Amino acid sequence: MDLNTLKLRYGIIGNDPKLLMALHKAIQVAPTDLSILINGESGVGKDVFSRIIHENSLRKHAKQGKGLVSVNCGAIPEGTIESELFGHVKGAFTGADRNRKGYFEEADGGTIFLDEIGELPLSMQVKLLRVLENGEIIPVGSSTALKVNVRVVAATNVDLVAAVRNGRFREDLYYRLQQISISIPPLRERKEDIPLLFRKFSSDVAEKYHMPPIFLTDDGREYMMNYPWYGNIRELKNVTEQVAVVETERNISRAILENYMNYVPEEKMPTLYSGSGAGTESSITDRELLLKALSMGQMINELRNEINELRQAVTHLAQGIPMGEGHSAGPQTLHTPAHPDYSLIEASHTPNDSAMHVIHPSHDGQPEEEEVFQDSVVVEDEPLALEEREKKAIRLALERHGGKRTAAAKELHISERTLYRKIKEYDITI
Numbered sequence: 001m002d003l004n005t006l007k008l009r010y011g012i013i014g015n016d017p018k019l020l021m022a023l024h025k026a027i028q029v030a031p032t033d034l035s036i037l038i039n040g041e042s043g044v045g046k047d048v049f050s051r052i053i054h055e056n057s058l059r060k061h062a063k064q065g066k067g068l069v070s071v072n073c074g075a076i077p078e079g080t081i082e083s084e085l086f087g088h089v090k091g092a093f094t095g096a097d098r099n100r101k102g103y104f105e106e107a108d109g110g111t112i113f114l115d116e117i118g119e120l121p122l123s124m125q126v127k128l129l130r131v132l133e134n135g136e137i138i139p140v141g142s143s144t145a146l147k148v149n150v151r152v153v154a155a156t157n158v159d160l161v162a163a164v165r166n167g168r169f170r171e172d173l174y175y176r177l178q179q180i181s182i183s184i185p186p187l188r189e190r191k192e193d194i195p196l197l198f199r200k201f202s203s204d205v206a207e208k209y210h211m212p213p214i215f216l217t218d219d220g221r222e223y224m225m226n227y228p229w230y231g232n233i234r235e236l237k238n239v240t241e242q243v244a245v246v247e248t249e250r251n252i253s254r255a256i257l258e259n260y261m262n263y264v265p266e267e268k269m270p271t272l273y274s275g276s277g278a279g280t281e282s283s284i285t286d287r288e289l290l291l292k293a294l295s296m297g298q299m300i301n302e303l304r305n306e307i308n309e310l311r312q313a314v315t316h317l318a319q320g321i322p323m324g325e326g327h328s329a330g331p332q333t334l335h336t337p338a339h340p341d342y343s344l345i346e347a348s349h350t351p352n353d354s355a356m357h358v359i360h361p362s363h364d365g366q367p368e369e370e371e372v373f374q375d376s377v378v379v380e381d382e383p384l385a386l387e388e389r390e391k392k393a394i395r396l397a398l399e400r401h402g403g404k405r406t407a408a409a410k411e412l413h414i415s416e417r418t419l420y421r422k423i424k425e426y427d428i429t430i
Contacts, residue, residue: 001027001056010048013200014193018185022049029180030056035132037117037177038155040184043232046155049182050113053153059110069107074119081124083140092141104137104148111151117177118158118169125170132176152177187229187236194225197233201240214244214252223254227261306418313412314393391426394419403430 003023006012012023029036030053038046047070054060054068076084083092087102103112114120120128131137132152136145154177163169187194198216206213216224229235239260243252393412401407409419422428 003027006052010052012045012048013197014190015196016185016190016193018183019190019193022182022184023052025180025182026052027056029053029182031058032180033151034179035151035177036153036180036182037160038153038182038184039160040155040157041186041230041232042157043234044184044186045233046115046157046184047113049184050111050115050153050155054111054113054151057111057151059151066106067110068113069103069110070113070115071103072115074116078121081121082127085124086127086137086139088140089142092139096141099139102137102139104131104150105146107150108148109150111153114152114154116156117154118156118160118163122168122170125173129170129173129176132173187232188227191225194229194236195221197236198224198240201237202244205241205244209245211244212250214247214250217251217253219254220252220257223257306415306421309414310390310412310418310422313414314389317393317396317412387426390422391428394422394426395428395430398423398428398430 001009003020006023006027007014012019026049036053038049040046050070051068060067071085073081083100083102085102085104087100087105088096089099090096114128127138131148131150135147135149137148138145160169160174160178164171164174187197195216202214205211224236231238239257242260243256247256249256394408397408397411398405401411405419405423406416409416412419
């Protein structure tokens with residue numbers, strides 16, 4: 001069967017080379033019994049390809065079974081999918097009041113189309129692999145294996161290679177399924193086919209509802225060809241039918257189409273399209289978008305850590321407690337290597353005041369008190385707002401170190417970057 005006859009028979013519109021290649025491959029492998037994996041986004045017509053493969057194979061004349069059985073793996077609950085695929089015997093579980101054939105047994109002698117195979121649970125992937133390798137199924141509640149002669153055609157809209165890498169899909173099953181791989185291009189990669197599809201869908205609506213057909217203006221045509229069509233042919237058909245039925249105007253412009261299409265501003269699209277009068281086409285890859293998202297998440301985490309650091313520093317300075325230590329009944333000692341002339345600073349707390357006593361070693365090696373700095377640690381009767389406490393702590397640290405920001409940051413146990421940002425934010429001058 002030549003490709004033109006094939007397209008006419010199955011209602012396939014388009015002349016894109018990638019589409020024609022996929023159709024040619026489907027016809028070539030149809031007479032074999034090899035397992036086939038169809039790759040393509042949702043709405044590109046993977047179910048049509050499964051019909052092409054089955055109806056051009058020797059299994060189309062299967063005497064038993066239903067010939068082609070289609071199963072959407074993503075639509076079946078995980079708890080019942082084994083019973084749906086392989087059947088069950090009476091009494092296998094609550095409510096199993098009789099024996100029931102599964103989809104594989106129904107398709108015996110024919111073809112089973114497993115759509116959205118990437119949604120299949122891992123536990124079922126093992127059992128599907130046994131069917132592909134041995135041609136055996138075991139109904140739920142039975143201990144007897146049944147032989148089935150079924151050709152498997154699977155389809156997916158996810159990247160199974162990435163799913164294998166992430167442990168969500170079995171590698172052995174992947175290679176067993178894709179003995180032959182067919183890739184269907186998305187509609188946005190078949191731009192020249194979009195007006196042809198629009199004309200076909202609009203003609204179908206006009207014929208069905210006895211109304212004049214609709215036509216695209218030049219800017220409407222360009223807009224449709226540059227639209228991303230994430231829903232592919234299904235979305236295009238939906239939009240065309242809506243416009244044809246609702247609009248009284250038969251010449252459809254871009255302004256009309258924008259009322260029916262889920263338009264995304266160009267700067268927010270994964271791919272930027274050149275509008276009328278635009279220059280070259282540019283694009284942002286998925287990898288770049290992911291890197292931007294990761295970078296933003298990292299910045300948020302850094303800011304969160306810096307805030308936590310500063311809160312801890314403010315709390316400890318207000319209480320006279322060194323970082324990393326808890327409260328104790330006796331005097332607290334702060335280690336301050338930033339002070340070149342002192343080895344220890346001891347904070348003594350009394351009910352009425354707060355002071356810090358500078359201790360340095362005497363000539364005989366014993367610590368000797370030399371002078372007292374009042375108000376080095378401020379304890380307010382009423383708690384200040386967090387911003388005021390931060391400002392006061394930063395200002396005191398800078399004053400103690402003569403405006404040296406590196407030393408002040410070490411005392412506050414925060415990064416210099418955080419200190420610089422806070423100084424600018426609170427407009428602190430020393």
